[in-house]
Structure formats: structure tokens, C-alpha cells
Amino acid sequence: MGTGVAANLDLLQGTLDVLVLKALSRGARHGYAVAQWIRLTTDAKLHVEEGALYTALHRMEKRGWLEADWGLSENNRRARYYQVTALGRKQLRIETARWTEYAGAVFKVLRTA
């Protein structure tokens, strides 16, 4: 899903959801931290528009995958912290398994060619 690839929107959205769930799997973070984490972890190779990221956060909150609450940030400012719910964890497991399978299959095809 590099910059030049016109990827399927569903796939993109699904991918973003997995990234967010993964980013939050180690504990509660605010939106900026999630964006930072994705940027650092993928070495900025995945271009995620931050507007889309926030939309995803709120959508997942609506779905019950995330819970949000106001807390204090590192520099003592009010920030909205997100946390994965049990439902979100289950979703992450499912998506991870699906992604691994998908990537494995594609990789297999590419290797035989």
C-alpha cells in the first residue's frame, strides 16, 4: 500500500483499523501518539492521512472497539485517550490472522513467479 498504489478503499480502511488497534494494544494513547507510532513503526512508508486516522478512531469508538476518555498528556494538557475494548482485541486477532494469511498467499504467488 505504498503511495502510488490505488488501493481498494475497503482494504485501506480495514488496514487503517488494524494499525490503530495494534497501536493501542499496548495501552491507552491519544490520537497524536497513535499517528506518531504508525509513522515511526512503518518508517513513514505508509502514508496515513491524519484526518482519516481521527475519523477511524471515532468510528471504532462508535463500533465499541475502542473506549475514549479525557486525560492529561505528557505536557499536562487535556487530551482524548483511546483504549482497546475486549471487542476491539477480538477484532485485532481476527484481522491479524486474516492479514497474515493474505500476505502469505500473495508472497507465495510472487515467489513462484
Add this chain to the structure above:
Amino acid sequence: MGRIFGIRRALRIDRGAPDVDRSVDEELAFHFDMTVRDLMANGMTPEDARVEAERRFGDVQGARERIAAIDRTRIGRERRAASLDALWQDIRYAARGLWKKPAFTAAVVGTLALGIGANAAMFSVVDQLLFRPPPLMRNAAATHRVYFMQTFRDKESASASLGYARYTDIVSSTRSFARTAGFAGRKMAVGTGDAAREMQVAVVSASYFEFFDAPPALGRYFVAAEDVPTAPTPVAVLSAALWRTQYGARRDVLGQQLQIGPVVYTIIGVAAPGFVGVSAIEPPVAFIPITRHGSAQGATLNFTDGTWNTTYQWTWMRMIVERKPGVSVEAASADLSSAFRRSYQAQIDKGSKIPPAALVHPRAIAASILSERGPNPSSLSKVATWVSGVAFIVLLIACANVANLLLGRALRRRREIAVRLALGVGRGRLLSQLLTESVLLAVLGGVAGIVVAQWGGAALRAAFADGAAVSGVAGDGRTLLFVGAAALLAGLTTGLAPLAQTWRTDVTGGLRAGAREGTYQHSTLRFALLVMQGALSVVLLVGAGLFVRSLHNVRSLRLGYDVQPVVIAEMNMRGVKLDSVSTIALRHRLLEEAKAIPGVENAALRNTIPFWSTWSGALFVTGIDSVSALGEFDLNAVSTEYFATSGTRILRGRGISDLDTEHAPGAMVVSESMAKRLWPTGNALGQCVRVSADTMPCSYVVGVSENVRSNELSDNPEYYYFLSAAQFHPDVGGLSVRVRGDGAGHADEIRRRLQRLMPGASYVTVTPFADVIGHEMSSWKLGATMFVTFGALALTLAAIGLYSVIAYNVAQRTHELGVRIALGAQLRDIVRLVVREGLLVGVVGVALGGLLALLAARWVKPLLFNESPRDPAVYAIVIIVLLGAALSASLIPALRASKVDPNVALRSD
């Protein structure tokens, strides 16, 4: 996440919306600040950092709106879930509380069930009569019955009946209607031999079926080409009910033959299930073409102005129309009126001796499809409306009772409520719990009410609809909806009283009250509720009294004949053609046979029956210009022993006798009122009256009988006369038979014995005369039964309500009464103290209720029979009954109070 559940949160829906925007903005502002700070830390200028941050974010405004929209949906959903959660909690809490007090719950549910059940049953009756469109009707709002109005003696009267000629006139000269149809309902013999039964048959034009959205269950309906008398094979359509019950729903019924009346029909279809045509009250078993029936039936009749389909004299059918879209009811009526006027003129042009149009102002109207809402509603629907009002009053009383019970409960729970308030439970939350409790009770009451209505409603519907198949309560959506609404309303209103009580609960006072659950205090609200019940009961009991007196009056009205011991036998020739001589011979054979039946006291020939069939011919008397201007004169041609059979008394002269043979001079017996009307000064006996035409020979008055009522139960004079059956149409009519004891008990035997003499497919029907007259009296009988039943119900509920409140008060005052007894109060004093309270309720209730009843008198008057709506005797009895009930309801707790042991009472604190 801090979540606030419940009502408070639900009430803040509007204030919540701006919060969402603010919260989204704050979150995004934080994000931008952090991004810019980090970028600047990496050496960017503030300006570059801001541009870069915005680039990374993308469409800020769009994202902001999307996020806010998502949040709003989420918050809405959460709130709904939260209030549902709270509601569910309340319901469980209420259910637990009710489960722990089974006696209280049963009392409330039982009371409500009676109130709601009575209303549900009445609703299903009134709905059927006045509101529900005919089942399966395609466009009921635009469909009308046609009524023809004419003015006689300054009084306009409406009639729905018309002849086939009038029907074709109207169909051909109106432009406002998308559809028109003619129909008639007839009781006819269906089947042959022993299987033949008199059943309701719908005689309809082919166009009738187009008014309904009811595709046939099998085969097809008949078409216009089959609805002509010359069609080679007469065809019929069965009702789905008859198809199931008599033909086992077999498909090979198509093509089978079925005799209906005199004609043998070929079955070509089965109507849709539930298709009954325009009258759900009398569902037909089959549908036959109107022209076939008209020609078969009309062939036996003689008209002076044409055959069955061109005569205007024979009015035997009705008409329905469906307005075209865009045609108003007024325009439709105007169109019908001008068509009727043209047709009226055509009738005059044909030589009919009818009054000129300028005199009778003929007009026609498109009225409601429901005949009870048309210009001629039966007194039954008026009574039904009244009885619904009565049922509603019963519901009010039941609600007052339940409110009182709930109030008592709230008073008893004052301490519990105070404790919960002290613990910080919001008042709103507490109120919602109390309301949930009363609504839950009402819902239970509604369910039980359906059972009551199903059980008691069957009797009710039978009373109003003459035992016809009317849908039950439980399976009917409209009635269930009504029950739901009634239950909800009852729950909310009964919940109000305890709510008001709780709202006022004073925390410290409630907590301080100590172990005694609150001290005795006089509750104005409870007193008012009791007075209201008493007053409403008085109104109902007065109504009951008035109707009972009316029924008594109408029953003791001298009709001019006996009813109970008489049965009526009618011949139905069903296509068997006999000449006049053979018909006369058959009538005499039947007469002899009837007299020979054990238990029969007497029998006679007669050709009309009061309230069933009447015959009024023109009369000519020397010296009187126009006899018909003096009123309507009904005749009956009878054989020798008619007066002994009917019990009609001869006041002067003699009755019709053996002397009045075919060739003897014409004989006539006139009723006293007729004698007075025609010869106000002179003696009627010996006078000459010419019957039918002024060229006929004289019939001489040989006797004067008592007055005979033949058309309406009232004190208005009616004129009646008897001729000799040997001299006047000796081949028309049936028998009257007088038995020892009750007529109904002998009807079957008489029918069996007479049937043996009937030739071919012809048959006799035997009807107890009491059935005919009973039908005329049904509205008063119904009114009396319903008012008495509901009045008794109301009184019982009110008495129970009074008892429970007084008993409760006594229990509350145990301490005080103990003190009084300890201080030397006598048993008598204690009883008086308690009873005085109950009687006070009774007296105020009687005064208020009496006043209400007097105010309502004006409206109830037209429903009564020779009875003043202000009859003092009725009022006196009601006052005694109500005060008696109040006295006994308070005496029991009073006696218990007098047995209070001061030692125990004083120590109980």
C-alpha cells in the same frame, strides 16, 4: 469513562449536541499543537510547521464534520441504550415489588380487568356498528349507501329501498360514480330435502364484487353477462365458510348444483375467506345474481305498472356507489338527487298515483356505507353508544379505585421512599419507578381484561348482533389496540395520585415518623376519589333504574294480542306452483292439522302479522273525502277463530265468524282507535267501508276490537282492521297458532307436523311470536341489562374502594383509637366515629351523582319508554342503595376498630 445513566441524561439530549463540536475541536487542536511543536523542535519555522501539519492532516473541515456526526450517532445510541436499561431496571424492580404483594396486585389487576374488559367488549360492538368499514372493501371512504328522501306532512323521511327500475334509472343517469351496484339480503332455503335450511343469501349485481379487494378462493365471481334473467344457466358463488363446512373445501364443488329458493344454481366459484359484502352483521352463505332472483321472485307478484324490472312499486333492493376521484360527497348527492327526480317523473309518466314532486321534494343522498351511520340508525346503535359511555364510567371508577389502592400503598411506603430520597435517589428516578409500577399493573390488567372481554364479550356481541358471527376480541387488531391504549391511559392516570403524594414527601418528616409507618392523616385526594366513585355509581344506577322501568313499561303495554303463547307458521312455496283453489285448500288442511296437534289450543288463518308483515289498502267511506289523509290503516284477513287465537278482545259487536263466508256480505272488524277516527261521533257498527277501490261492494263493520299495535311500540294511535279470510285474498298468508304454555317449546313439533302436508320442495317456517316482538323490545331490554350489570359492577367497585380506604384508615388510627378507648370511649362512639367517615363519602357522592344524573336527563330521555328521566322513585331507591352500600362498607372496619385493645395499641409504638 464516566457514564451517567437514566432520565437525567435522557433529558439533556439538546444540551449534548454542542458539546460534541467543542470536544472534537479540542481534540484536534491538541493534535495540531503537538504536531507543530514537534516539527519546530526538528528545526522548522512556525510558519512551515503549521503548513506541514495541515498537509499531513488533509481535509480538516471535512474530517471535523465527519467525526462530529459519528460522535452524535454514538451518543444518541448510548443514551437510548441507557434509558432502556433504566426502564428495564424499573420494570424488574416494579415486578419484584408486585410479586411480594400478591393480594394487592390481584386486587388492582382484577379491578382494572373488569374496567378494561367491559370497555374492550363494548368497543368491539360499537366499532362493528359504527366505525369499521366493511371487510375487504376497496375504497370504503368513497363508497356510499344511497338513500332516497321524501317529505310527507312536513316530515322528511329516508329510505334505502328501491326497485330494479329505479336502480337502472339512477345507474344510467348519474356521472359521478366509478362503480354502482345493487344488492339485497334474503333468508332463503338453501339445499333440498331434509338438508334444506333457511340461510342468509346475498342477492347482488355482478358489479358488487368490484367494490371489494377479494379475489375468489376458488373459481370466479359471476360477470355482467350472467347477471341477466335470460342467461342460460343460473350461477352462484358460495361463501368460503359454507364451502368449508358443507363441502369440506373440496375443489370439485365447481359445477355442482345447489338449489337456493326456487332456482337451481350452478356453483362457479367460492368467495374470498372473510368476504361478507357490506354487512358483517349477517354474513351470507352464497351470492346469487340480482336479476335472476328478481325475475324469479317478481314472477309471483302482480304489478299495475309493469314487470319485476320495470315496476317502481316493488322496492326490494338497496344500492351502493363509489365516487370517482375528485367528486365530493355533496356533488355525488346532487347528481343522485337529479337522477332520482328524473326517475320520479318517469314513474309519474307511467301513470303511478304518487304525489307530485313539488309536494314530496324527492332527493337522494350518498350516505355512509355503514347503515347505522346513515339517516336511519336503529335504536340499537344509540343504545350501544350509551352503553359504551357506561362502560367508560365503569373504567373511571375502576381507575379511581386503583388510584386509591396505589395511593394507600404510597402512603404505607412513605418511610421507604423517604429513606431512598435521603440516600440520594433522584425524585425523577423515583417517580419513573412508581409510574412504571402503575403502567405494569395496567398492562397486566389489560391482558386480564382481554380475557374478561373474550368471555363476557361473546354474550354482549350476541345481544347486539343477534348472535351473528362477529369476530372475537382477542383475535382482532383494532380491539387489541384499543385495549393497549386504554391500559396505558389507565396506568398513567392511576399513577398520578401516588406521584403527587411522593412529590410532596418530606424526607425528615418521613424518617421521623418512627416505627409506625406514618401517622394517620386525612387525605383529601383519597376522599375526592371515593366521592367520585360514589357519584359515578349513582349516575349508572339511576340509568339502570330508568331503563328497568322503561322495559317494564314497554312490556306492560297492551299490544292488542297475546305474544308468549302464539307461534307463527308461514308457507314458503319455493317455486311449487299451485293455483288459487289448491292454495286455499292447502291452507285449510294446514289449519286442521295444526288444531289436531297436542298442546295446541287454537289456530287461525291470517294474512299479516304485526311488526312482521303489514298490508295497507286504500279505504273509501261515504262522507270522508280522503281516508288515507287521516292516517295509515293496516289490515289483516283472518279466519273464524283468529280472535280466540291471538287473544285480541272484541269490545262491541262480534268478531269475524262462520257467517262471513265467501258469498256473504263483506264483514269488517275495526280497532277502537280506527272507529273513533272514522266515525268520531256516531256508531261504527253497521257502517259501510269499501276496500281497495270505491267501486268495490260494501264491507260492513260488524265489531270493534281493542287497539292493535302493528308498527311501533308507543302510545301514538295506530289504525287496524280485520276482514274475513274467506272474503279477502283467501290464498294469501299463513297461520297463527296458540299453544298452552310457551310458544317456543312447541315450535319444532308444529313445524314437523305441518311440513308433512307441504308439496314438493315447499316448506313451512315456524317462529315464536315472542321472537318477533322481542326484537322490537330489544333496545330497552339491552339498555336495562347493560345498565343493571354495569351499575352493579360500579357499585361493587365503589363499595370495595370505600371499604379498603376505611379499613386502611382504621389500621392507621389504631394508636389514636386505643387512646380514645383507654380514655373511656364506648364501643358505640368508636363505631360512630368510623362510620361517619364512610357515610360522609356516601352523602357527598349521592348529592354530586344525583346532580350529574339530572343534568344528563335531557339526553337519555329519547331512549326511555313512557318514563320520566327524573323519576323520583328511581332516585329514591338509588339513594337508599348507595347509602346502604356506604354504611355496610364502613361498618365492618368500624366493628374491628371497636375491638381495639388499648393495651396492645398503645404498646405497638
